[in-house]
Amino acid sequence: MNSHVRWRGWVLVGPALLVTLGLFAAPMVLVIITSLYRREGASINRALSLDNYVRILTDATIHQALLNSLEVVALTVAFSTLIAYPFAYIIAFRVASKWQPLLLLLTVLPFWTSYVVRSYSWLLVLAKNGVINQTLVEWGVLAEPLAMANTRFATVLAFTHFFVMVSTLTIYASLRQIPTNLGPAARDLGASPLQVFLRVTLPLSIPGVVVGAFLTFVLAIGDYITPQIVGGGNELLLPQLLILQVSRRGDFPLAAAMALVLLVIVALVYAASSKNLTLERRK
Amino acid sequence: MKVFNAGIAWAFGLVVYGFILLPVISLVVFSFQATALPVPPFTGPSLRWYEELFADSGMIEALANSLVVGTISGVASTGLGFLAAYGLARHRPRGAKIVRAVIMTPLGVSYLVIGFGLSITANELALGKSLVLVTLGHIIINLPLAFAIILSQMREEDESLERAARDLGAGELTVIARIVIPVVLPGILAAFLLSFTLSWDEFIIAFFLADFDVTLPIEIWSQLRTGLDAKTNAAGTLVFAISLVALTLAYILSRTTQRRSKGS
Numbered sequence: 001m002n003s004h005v006r007w008r009g010w011v012l013v014g015p016a017l018l019v020t021l022g023l024f025a026a027p028m029v030l031v032i033i034t035s036l037y038r039r040e041g042a043s044i045n046r047a048l049s050l051d052n053y054v055r056i057l058t059d060a061t062i063h064q065a066l067l068n069s070l071e072v073v074a075l076t077v078a079f080s081t082l083i084a085y086p087f088a089y090i091i092a093f094r095v096a097s098k099w100q101p102l103l104l105l106l107t108v109l110p111f112w113t114s115y116v117v118r119s120y121s122w123l124l125v126l127a128k129n130g131v132i133n134q135t136l137v138e139w140g141v142l143a144e145p146l147a148m149a150n151t152r153f154a155t156v157l158a159f160t161h162f163f164v165m166v167s168t169l170t171i172y173a174s175l176r177q178i179p180t181n182l183g184p185a186a187r188d189l190g191a192s193p194l195q196v197f198l199r200v201t202l203p204l205s206i207p208g209v210v211v212g213a214f215l216t217f218v219l220a221i222g223d224y225i226t227p228q229i230v231g232g233g234n235e236l237l238l239p240q241l242l243i244l245q246v247s248r249r250g251d252f253p254l255a256a257a258m259a260l261v262l263l264v265i266v267a268l269v270y271a272a273s274s275k276n277l278t279l280e281r282r283k
Numbered sequence: 284m285k286v287f288n289a290g291i292a293w294a295f296g297l298v299v300y301g302f303i304l305l306p307v308i309s310l311v312v313f314s315f316q317a318t319a320l321p322v323p324p325f326t327g328p329s330l331r332w333y334e335e336l337f338a339d340s341g342m343i344e345a346l347a348n349s350l351v352v353g354t355i356s357g358v359a360s361t362g363l364g365f366l367a368a369y370g371l372a373r374h375r376p377r378g379a380k381i382v383r384a385v386i387m388t389p390l391g392v393s394y395l396v397i398g399f400g401l402s403i404t405a406n407e408l409a410l411g412k413s414l415v416l417v418t419l420g421h422i423i424i425n426l427p428l429a430f431a432i433i434l435s436q437m438r439e440e441d442e443s444l445e446r447a448a449r450d451l452g453a454g455e456l457t458v459i460a461r462i463v464i465p466v467v468l469p470g471i472l473a474a475f476l477l478s479f480t481l482s483w484d485e486f487i488i489a490f491f492l493a494d495f496d497v498t499l500p501i502e503i504w505s506q507l508r509t510g511l512d513a514k515t516n517a518a519g520t521l522v523f524a525i526s527l528v529a530l531t532l533a534y535i536l537s538r539t540t541q542r543r544s545k546g547s
Binding site: 007011013015019026028083086106109112115117118120122123129130131134138165218221224229256262270 | 364
């Protein structure tokens with residue numbers, strides 16, 4: 001291609017590039033700069049300093065929120081993988097191929113209720129007078145309704161609900177890529193069904209598990225809605241604390257530093273799992 | 284590959300489906316509740332809360348705002364994504380790999396951070412919060428997706444069609460309008476519908492950038508403060524229904540695309 005046509009390529013790519021630079025790159029640079037400012041009373045001191053980072057390293061409230069976030073996300077990753085793996089396995093290997101798309105579609109159905117509504121609907125289920133409590137009391141299983149809403153349990157449950165759907169898809173995709181003749185071959189060579197699973201199926205499906213866990217981690221750690229609606233204000237997660245700085249305290253510099261901490265955590269997790277972050281089978 | 288027996292598999296599958304579908308079923312069923320509280324026992328069916336919903340001007344305005352923001356941001360991100368995908372796939376500018384990486388980067392950053400960044404930028408530029416800002420925020424989160432979807436539809440085989448048209452004297456605009464767009468149309472429509480759906484559902488960016496005029500998720504959010512309310516169920520069910528329609532369309536279009544790539 002001649003240089004005239006290459007020049008034309010830039011004209012076509014230009015608008016998207018400019019929009020990305022203006023609406024994404026520039027704001028991110030501003031977040032970095034703002035994180036180096038300092039709130040003093042009602043005003044912002046624009047002398048650059050690392051004060052906000054020192055605060056993040058030393059402030060017990062922020063540590064607690066970070067710890068809460070990491071624990072909730074770790075529990076979510078663990079539970080959703082433990083539920084999604086056997087579930088994806090059943091769909092991939094125990095159901096006739098023609099039914100599999102329908103079952104997957106059913107699996108992700110709640111994905112299409114809105115984000116806010118999905119959290120609210122967990123409140124319906126878990127509330128003191130909600131579906132579970134009323135049913136269990138009626139059946140005589142419980143004498144008193146349980147306090148399930150506005151707890152960490154509720155946050156983890158609602159997160160797990162969402163991410164079981166995500167991980168089921170990624171694990172299913174991985175399982176379906178395992179060549180179908182490997183299992184019978186291993187059986188012919190004398191492996192038991194359990195050995196086939198542990199030595200063939202499981203290792204080959206690890207990429208799906210990693211991709212699902214990665215998505216779960218990245219999306220859950222930055223989520224504000226689910227902990228806010230179903231978890232309540234009893235314990236704060238990092239995004240809740242960040243929003244609090246913005247809406248209540250007007251401390252944009254500290255919020256900016258916290259946003260960057262979130263970004264760095266995600267980047268670290270990405271770096272740690274990037275080797276396995278593909279669903280396509282490697283040759 | 285038999286690790287567990289069929290009975291256990293069935294039981295486990297049913298329990299997981301119960302877990303996955305229970306909140307949605309509760310939402311939809313109790314939207315038809317005749318009394319105010321969306322909890323058992325079921326007192327309906329009644330359309331009372333849908334009537335109240337449509338009589339609620341705040342909710343209707345928010346719904347209209349969401350439709351407008353979703354449509355404009357969807358058209359913009361699809362348009363920008365199409366031009367960029369076409370430019371990269373066909374004209375292969377120098378540095379194409381970097382351009383591609385730059386356009387895809389926002390996908391790796393959480394909406395919370397993007398929304399926060401835009402809100403302090405608007406603050407710095409003394410721009411008041413508005414639906415215009417929300418629309419810009421939705422363009423930037425959907426542009427990478429629209430770009431990726433359309434780029435995946437740009438197949439090398441189709442380039443010969445474009446070259447043939449140019450050889451026959453068609454100008455660049457004619458080639459785009461008469462050849463390129465019709466060929467990748469399913470991808471363009473799928474990108475638009477996905478962008479629309481994500482904008483329609485997006486909360487945190489709108490939360491940072493909207494002022495008095497709000498989008499539907501924000502309006503529903505502010506109604507949550509009154510606690511469990513059958514009207515919120517009705518609003519949630521309506522949102523669900525609209526998303527399902529958009530997604531069914533996207534699915535049908537992607538099927539058409541698949542058939543096309545298999546057929547040719």
